[in-house]
Amino acid sequence: MEAFDYNKVLAATDGDKELAVEIIGIFQDQVPVILTEIDRAIQAGDARQLQQAAHTLKGASGNVGAMVIYGLALSLETVGKNNEMQKAAELLEKISEAVKTFEQATVHLKGASVE
Secondary structure, eight states, rough: OOOHHHHHHHHHTTHHHHOOOOOOOOOHHHHHHHHHHHHHHHHHTTOOOOOOOHHHHHHHHHHHTHHHHHHHHHHHHHHHHOOOGHHHHHHHHHHHHHHHHHHHHHHHTTTOOOO
16 A cells, blocks of 8 residues: 555545645644644543544545555554554554655655646
């Protein structure tokens, strides 16, 4: 699975490349906040909060074509739903790595005039 599916975000914006780049930027701004929420939920042992934060990340990542993050967030959401907190920290680590990969895959879009 690719870290970034540009066609997915283009489809979501009806081919509007500038809007696609803007949405990707917003996602990248939101990710650290969501990851902090996830980490806090893990530290507190709060499965419900973990599930909610993972759900937020899942939706946002799906919207921008960050499919690896989406899959991991889905797994983390299930961990929260099933109160399997022992699995959460490892998934968060994998998500953090996937975020770095996504950022590398989209770096060419930052500040670019998309034609």
